[in-house]
Amino acid sequence: MIAAHRGASGDAPENTSAAFEEALAQGADVIELDVRRTADGELVVFHDANLRRTTDATQVFPDRAPWRVRDFTLTELRRLDAGGWNDERFAGQRIPTLDETIDLVGDRARLLLEMKRPSEDEGLVAAVAACLDRHGRGGPLDASGDSGRFVVASIEREYAFRYKELRPEATVAALTVRADTDLAELERIAQYAAFIGTGQARFPQEQVERVQALGLGVLTNTSTAADVREMMPLGIDGVITDHPGRMVTALREERAVWIEVESLEPGCRSSCPVEVQPNKGMNGGKWSGDAQLLVRATGPGDTVEVAFDTGGLGSRNLGLTLGGSPAGGIHQLSLDGEPLGPPVDTYRASVARQTLTFPHLVLAEGAHVLHALVTGRHSSSTGFDLGLDVLELRAAVAK
Template sequence: MLRPLVLTVSGALAAQIPALPAHAARPAAAESSQVVVVAHRGASAYAPENTIAAFEEARRLRADTFELDVQQTRDHQLVLMHDVTLARTTDVEKLFPRRAPWRVGDFTLAEIRRLDAGSWFAPRYKGERVPTLGETLTKLSGSGLDLLLEIKEPRRHPGIEGRIARELRAEPAWLRPGRLTVQSFDWDSARAFHRLLPNVPIGLLGAPSAGRLAGLSRFADEVNPPYASVTAQYVRRVHANHMRVLAWTVNDAATMRRLISAGVDGIITNRPDLLRGITLTARKRPA
């Protein structure tokens, strides 16, 4: 399985390992035909997104990696939430009816802890909470899953890159080789994070033009585009610049097979079980 490579970065662990640039130790992207199965916000087709339940379901369904979104509360705590507001995936409107538009950054962690983040998805998830990043890192540390961490809306959350770096240093298991990639749509934020933990692989969400790939590869390890923009030619150009390609978000078998044929290194999906089945079938075919 092709997994992102990362070196341990700080403290006593770092002192034991010679410092190497991340790119120096990175394998060529096209060396493996096996595709990384990334569970989008956890196994979010089957459990409420960005919750511990969704991440545990991803493990049960044999994902390789789980993806999550990190935002910052009013009191500078890190919580998992995709949307700018809490309205779609919690009962915030019921508990705080006068606090519209219910932006994540307008609430304290204590207030967010009161929210039900599961009932919107299914009654059996009633009482599921919005997890903090720290809780998630601790809970999933021994899961065997790797982590794709997205810095969400960083311009709304000044200083979030440093706070994420501190949380990761507090859980050094995630800084071992192959366990972590940090990505963002905001490439300036991704570059800022790279300066804080330069050996953690960086993913750029979006589809940069071919002319920009060489420059971006100086700090980035992955280009993670929407699936509709992915062609075999584009994948080859990214690989030629020693970066990987993870396409998102794909939930049907035909598109998964097309992307695998195009040479992507991973696929981000709400249905990791479907993608796992396709990868296992492909592996059994005679050469």
């Protein structure tokens, strides 16, 4: 089971219609999303407690600090841009309601709904139940016998339990439960939950077996294809990921290769500082392989070269995932001396990623060099940084 984390959040602004449509296009089985309530009791799909990171609320409502979701009506939230922070091509995306999202996804995928901080909103559990009642249930979730279009979950386990009490027929999950959690606690969770989301990328087989012996499904959390390939033979039930398309490919294309660019740092050549930057948490600063290669460029003319090899697997098509930030620059990317299209702007108002694909480019088997030249920066940027996350090499399909 491949669950798209806040939609295809590695390729589109999280928890928006664009991210959900992208996740469906990439082949996700499940759409994971976050649910909160507005000041007038409407259910909206949004992750953070406040609006600053992924909307323009501070500009639209400058006098409404701290810009908490629960302090705004749905009509007010509709005025916000929830996509432009990620990329200007997503400007105008709005915060969707839960009703709208259920209608959008339809029967194309299941929904994994995380109730955000229900301890701070005692009416959230009942409101989610009423919403899902309106949309009905039906259809098998998986071969284990769990049914329904929806899985309802929470990090606050007491409220996942309360939802199960309110709707005994519902499929419920407990989140951020590590696979090595105390056995007594796992036994308590197994009394009401069908799944646990571990928040972990990898763990030993004995932990998988220990959890599954209690009747619990096990979901990992990773955007790294190698993690999925390692864990699948151990019997995990699924993965929650920012890049569902990458995971679909990892399971179905044996010859697909992903190179974590930070692993190439020892051999890179640069005119400016380069460092391996570790993940900063779930709110945007989360890169494949738990890190990215960060080029701390100081101005136009700085360069970096990263050498890699296709691994003797024949000709390849290329994809490149970049990390964006408020300090992003504009870079001309080239491969083996040939430009890879127009310059790329890595400025983002908040930390975000973008994946570039070059379907008409076919890499010959063997060694190659990726080159980046700083040509400038966005007018709002505070620097010239370039974050290099993943090189994707797939069996070539010549165009």
